[in-house]
């Protein structure tokens with residue numbers, strides 16, 4: 300999709316880490332492709348007293364090519380307003396600036412409000428956008444909301460209620476950047492574009508699913524946020540459960556936003572919400588400890604020396620749906636693990652009545668590697684070349700061929716373009732968020748109310764042994 304778009308972006312949190320690392324480079328990529336060109340402007344807002352010139356210099360610095368004419372022309376579309384989101388007066392100034400830029404760049408009233416700030420401000424921003432008439436009557440008004448959407452089901456419901464007073468669900472784009480990743484988007488193509496996978500995608504043929512989101516980085520500069528979140532809220536509630544929904548949803552009636560959403564909601568609703576005893580049996584929480592020259596979590600800046608925050612979660616999920624009942628979904632995510640790896644392994648059941656049973660055949664495994672390198676492969680068994688009849692495993696590379704040598708777009712670039720085009724297929728609907736929180740809340744509450752220990756794992760490992768035992772008890776092991 301390369302239709303030209305016109306919009307005024309208003310970024311709340313314009314001086315923040317996300318804006319600099321992800322949003323400005325993503326907008327620049329759209330600019331270089333000509334998708335946003337003349338008829339766009341960006342207002343960055345935050346409290347610090349920057350000038351437009353300083354802001355433009357910061358934007359340039361955030362780009363992969365900083366000193367080119369294109370970068371400078373692009374940054375000239377950026378304006379800064381010092382703004383405390385709690386201060387009504389600031390919205391009056393913001394409105395005037397927005398009107399001026401709308402006219403200058405002939406934008407036609409389209410506005411995209413990006414809330415790249417702590418969620419505690421989302422309600423007040425939404426309210427002021429309406430009450431101070433920063434929304435327009437002659438174009439669209441869409442609000443993109445960063446994660447985390449709430450802290451638990453209750454706070455998410457309250458937040459949703461306060462936003463929905465001012466914006467309809469169709470104009471709310473709850474971002475989960477994993478849904479913008481090329482290989483995550485590939486899941487539906489692989490499942491529903493191939494009868495060989497579509498017809499086998501159920502509990503008669505799939506033995507188990509494994510999802511790994513491992514990171515080599517530690518908590519970095521985000522201690523304040525991470526201490527209130529932990530790996531369960533930071534990664535499981537959103538990214539992992541979104542992947543689970545794509546893997547277990549039924550085939551939608553059509554490839555459309557409404558039909559896909561409906562099936563994803565059903566998939567999340569079908570997740571078994573655990574009782575406290577079941578949480579203890581099916582979930583492991585752990586924290587990284589100093590090893591391999593790296594600090595332990597409790598020695599990191601601004602982390603309490605007795606912090607109970609989990610930096611690793613592994614779990615076994617159960618789905619109460621016709622197609623997935625009885626298929627365990629093993630999930631795992633953590634910081635300071637051996638390496639960055641985001642992957643999905645679909646392990647198929649062995650051939651019934653296998654005539655090669657004495658040869659210890661490898662499982663058929665479909666692997667979708669999301670990162671660091673996007674790849675799809677299928678493990679099969681073939682005859683070894685030569686005399687006799689021995690089998691050997693073979694990896695079939697099913698990776699999408701990049702026929703035009705295109706650079707793969709970053710998740711934020713794709714999602715920003717979707718939001719500009721009004722396509723919410725790759726954003727999360729409120730009901731998806733609600734069911735995800737209900738699932739996660741049960742685990743969090745069980746942990747908070749129980750003596751279930753927070754176990755340790757050394758930096759650079761793949762997590763604690765308890766995460767391996769979760770599978771071993773079922774006579775399985777992690778494929779990765």
Ligand SMILES: NC(=O)C1=CN([C@@H]2O[C@H](COP(=O)(O)OP(=O)(O)OC[C@H]3O[C@@H](n4cnc5c(N)ncnc54)[C@H](OP(=O)(O)O)[C@@H]3O)[C@@H](O)[C@H]2O)C=CC1
Pocket residue numbers: 311312313314315316317318344345346347382383384385414415416417418445446447524
């Ligand atoms: N960083 C990341 O990699 C990711 C971040 N996110 C989410 O994105 C959002 C932003 O995160 P991040 O950029 O890391 O956070 P930062 O802490 O880096 O940025 C927060 C921004 O909010 C501004 N701000 C804070 N208080 C006010 C206020 N009262 N009025 C106006 N502006 C204010 C800050 O600027 P100033 O101090 O000048 O006011 C700053 O621009 C969060 O919801 C986070 O969970 C999601 C995924 C990844």
Ligand SMILES: O=C1O[C@H](COP(=O)(O)O)[C@@H](O)[C@H](O)[C@H]1O
Pocket residue numbers: 476514533534641
């Ligand atoms: O949302 C988040 O995601 C990042 C990992 O994202 P990735 O695209 O690098 O895989 C994680 O580091 C961060 O803690 C979390 O908030």
